[in-house]
Amino acid sequence: MPKTSGRLLALLSLLQARRDWPGTVLAERLDISLRTVRRDVDRLRELGYPIAAVKGPDGGYRLSAGTELPPLLFDDEQAVALTLALQIAATTLGDGTGEAAARALTTIRQVMPSRLRHRVNALQVTAVERPVTRPGGSIDDDVLLAISSAVQAHETLRFGYGPEAVDKPPRRVEPHHLVTWDGRWYLVAWDLDRSAWRTFRADRITLRIPNGPRFTPRQLPGDDVATFVTGRFRGADDGVIAWPCQGTAILDLPAATVALYSRDGTVEDLGSGRCRLTLGSWSWPSLAAAMARFDTEIDVVGPTELVDAFGHLARRFARTAASATLA
Incomplete structure (x- = not known):
């Protein structure tokens, strides 16, 4: 025994x-x-x-669900934080880990008191997978819960936005998704005053109570929030995932080598240690710079904007080299 x-x-x-x-x-x-x-x-x-x-x-x-959390487990704030973490893990992790996170989330909810279970059930987020490269802004859990509740209830949100929110009329939006991106929380919503889709940093939102009327959710461009958000942060106004600038060049490097450092690109093996790389970026100079980082001979296939961008960078680098003053 x-x-x-x-x-x-x-x-x-x-x-x-x-x-x-x-x-x-x-x-x-x-x-x-x-x-x-x-x-x-x-x-x-x-x-x-x-x-x-x-x-x-x-x-x-x-x-059964209890009247209080069992001792030595979690307090309310820890339970909310754990619920958030498990929701994100369940939607972004593979290899069985995401499924395990979903099961763990179900297990934890079973023993939560009803007051806390209703609170975390209202907190539904969508995680757009991306490595965290910067710290997120400070945000209160109650703000996240209020935004998420409005998303689920299809209620119009009113809020001040930014440091000068007090001196400006409140924004009126139809909230669609609460997402994480690069360590920050964002609200994806239809802006009623601008008649356009917008993303708002949640830590800059100051909610105005009460919420507005209910609405019928609109169709998000791309039909997928991950596609929309990824495209928006790549500089595409319509939220599509394609980069606004895309070009192709032939590099004097093996395809296997280039593929290691071009996750968003398409690499075609041309043999003899050469490959064709198709890559995208938010501007033509940044695309040229991304290709130039491979430190090899580059033959631009097109378009002409990419050729012009290489010329632009060449002149800029020449000026930098000519004016450099070394200590």
Whole structure:
């Protein structure tokens, strides 16, 4: 028979796995007697886990939502933070980790008190996967919850935006998604006053209460929030994922080498240690610079804007070299 602490954890894990458990099945799975099962259930109840008895021929048990979080687990703020983290992990991680995060989220919600469970259920976010390269702005959990609730309820939001929000009329938007991008929170919404889709940094939003009327959600460009947000931050006004500037060049490097450093590009092997690279960027000079970083001979295939951008950078670099003053 396993030690009491390990047995209690095993029992709790089983109770979280499905709704109802006959006592005889629990005893068989744990290789203990029915009397020990009853004793262990009582111990878990003393620790704060709400385990209800289920009537039936063999009797049974059910782990219910409690009136307070069990001790030694999480306080309210930690539970909200954990829910956020698991939601993001469930939608962005692969290799089975995302599925495990979704199961963990379900398990945690089962033992939350109703007041907290309703709160975190209102917090639905979409994570657009991207490595974090900058710190996010400070934002209150209540603001995130209020925005997310308005998204789910299809209620018009009114808010001040930016440091001078007090001196300006409130923005009126139809909230569509609350997303994370590069370590920051953003609201994707239809701006009623500008008749256009916009993204707003959540840490710059000062909500005005009450919310406005309900609305029928509009169709987001691209039909996918990840596609829209990725395109928007690449500089595409219509939210499509394609870069506004895209060109092709032949590089004197093997395709396998170039592919390691061009995640967003298309690389075609031409043989003899050469390849064709098609790449995009938010401006033509930045595209030329991205290709030039491979430090090899470059033959531009097109378009002419890319050729002009290489000439522009060449002149700029020549001026920099001519005017450089070394210490």
